[in-house]
Amino acid sequence: MKKAIYYINQFFGQIGGEASADYEPEIREGVLGPGLLLSNLLDPDIEVTHTIICGDNYFASNEEKAIDKILHDLEDHYFDVFVAGPAFNAGRYGFACGAICQAVQERFGVPAITSMYEENPAVPIYRDQIYIFSGGNSAAHMRKDLPVVANFMKRTMNGEEHLSAKEEGYFPRGVRLETFHKPPVISAERAVDMLLKKLNGDEYETEIPMPSLKGVPPAEPISDLSQSKIAIVTSGGIVPDGNPDGIQSASATKWGQYDISGLNELMQGEWQTIHGGFDPSAANENPNVIVPLDVLREYDREGKIGEIHNDIYTTVGTGTTEAEATRMGGEISEDLKKSGVDAVILTST
Amino acid sequence: MKLEIGNFHVQDIVFGEQTFYEHGILSINKREALSEIYEDEKITYADLVIARPGESKRIVPVKEAVEPRCKVSNGSLYPGTIHPIGTLGEGRTHALRGSCVLAVGNKWGGFQDGLIDMSGLGAEQTVFSQTLNICLVAETNETFEQDQQQKKNKALRFACMRLAEYLGKSVKNMTPEDIEEYHSQPVTKRNEEVQKLPSVVYVLQVQSQMIEDGYNSLLYGWDTSHLLPTLLHPNELLDGAIVSGSFMPSSSKISTYHHANNATVKALMREHGETINFLGVIVSNLNVKMAHKKRSAKLVRQLAKSLGADGAIICEEGYGNPDTDFIKVIEELEDAEIQTVGMTNECTGRDGRSQPFVDLSTKATALVSTGNVSQVLHLEPMETVIGDLESLARDGNSGGWDGSVKEDGSIVMENNGIFGADANAGNHYKTVVEF
Structure with missing residues (x-):
């Protein structure tokens, strides 16, 4: 059985609402709040052994300290995968989930997964580094968002091949690699199909979106x-x-x-x-x-x-x-x- | 112009007393076949080895692939190369479908050569693991290029064409199991209904960047670096008008086999008269000098416009520098209000995080991806190696390096060095997605 550790904020950690947003990070054995649902969804493949609770305000104002403390706490425990959120449309919570996932992934080399709404400002900042699943814009979507994350966690831990970001449901991380088209439609057919759609003014989807270009500013000219x-x-x-x-x-x-x-x-x-x-x-x-x-x-x-x-x-x-x-x-x-x-x-x- | 390709579907290949085809079995008289090969004095050693789909066989260095065929009427195969100049695209051609002749170096690979695994993890990378392959394993006296990374491989490639024709002739006088028909009226003689459909051209940019003779793709035997964009009837392409070159990294290479079996052209011919008015194939090139790139791109546009094209599919035989030619053509056509779909492979790096092409354009709104040249492959050992496994590590293969070949016969390499893997002519279902 694989082990997971789960990060949530002060609200989902049942500490309190906004008034408790300065709650310092602590690690607890077992699960609470949405962790109960997550546990059930991951059973029997993965056990959520610990929960980390941290106030959104505390994390936002003391990011380095918060991360240091959490990484330090994690060192005592063996785990195979890390999960945080869902953060829905909550900006501070989204940033906290993104930052802690990235730090944990870097330090411990385990996959780090979270979920948030596409407009969450943390998405463009962290999407390239970790798996951010596309979720709903409020806690009402918890019962839809958590199963998607749990399913991905199970398949990852079972060594199953990942499908494209779009098929899995997380924001694409800027990693373009080969796959075999399923069903096996050869590129000739896909090209002719795409051309016919384009000629008829129908919607089509390019297989290679053109990325926006980052320029490099030129250096100052030589004076002498x-x-x-x-x-x-x-x-x-x-x-x-x-x-x-x-x-x-x-x-x-x-x-x-x-x-x-x-x-x-x-x-x-x-x-x-x-x-x-x-x-x-x-x-x-x-x-x-x-x-x-x-x-x-x-x-x-x-x-x-x-x-x-x-x-x-x-x-x-x-x-x-x-x-x-x-x-x-x-x-x-x-x-x-x-x-x-x-x-x-x-x-x- | 009407072309009939008569198909004989090969189920197995064996060596025997005579070269003949019966009930799906191609039998080859090896001695006779080899004596034809040895007619070229440049060939100093030659052998034939069969490799079947599913067998534990690894073939490297592969320099060319040609389908066994013969012309029954209206001309000769590969005019301007193994036969004198003549026209193609009409009459009857017979093909031993499902089989393929591969030119393999007994030793001495190079930048442009490729690898094929007939089974295991690497098999799905290329469609050449699915053909019954007759491997012509040979050495030549072309010692001038023995230690050159870029090889013309002329003797081997031409021998491959001759062997393919020798085998194809075994069914010359037989009745095909089925016939593919490619029939279209001259462009201005098409009926009203067809003229009303959206007009489409297929732009084929072939490998043509070497300055010295002997490396570039040939059109009717003419070096394609010396051509200006020109119009070809689709039948001509499907009948062998283009012979593949020898310098492009192997996964990007369109082998002579795939030129004659261009899946995109076949699909466009199928749609012709139904959903599109397929005007023809514009053969263009991939150039080195900026002026040439511009010249070819602009002339593709002029030709497409003069013909009245509404849409175009553009195929780039390459990656890297040729991306600029590819993007230029797309931009020129889109500026002329011709709807484009581009198809080619990408170079996104081993971690997949680099931009797909060297040149990008917001006008390239519709693209089909055929593969990633940088894709790292860890392939298990195969029981039999046909050719020279060390060539992958030693001879500058575009997808291999010093250390690619392990002691136990397993290999690590980039897709760049897998023979014909990306099949930019449209023949494979391998693609690239974002993770």
């Missing part, structure tokens, strides 16, 4: 290039011959840093490109077409730039995911900053 330290970073896959660090030719997750001090240019045979997305012959013949060290050295000699950083940084861009590129860019930037680099020439292909 002749005083600046310049580094070359490339996603064109230029590496020392033999690719000593085994950087991948597509879907890269690694980057390399290579010393070019004393080199006037990159010589054929000493460097190669491992980029899997274009014809490599030109770059292998003259690696400077991707990492323009030869021209940069000229600029240096002519005094156009202050100096050239000792290292180049390289990875491969083709098929590399946005997430990995962001991480690698961040790591490379750390080194650039440490080395006092003022500006980067970033080459792709």
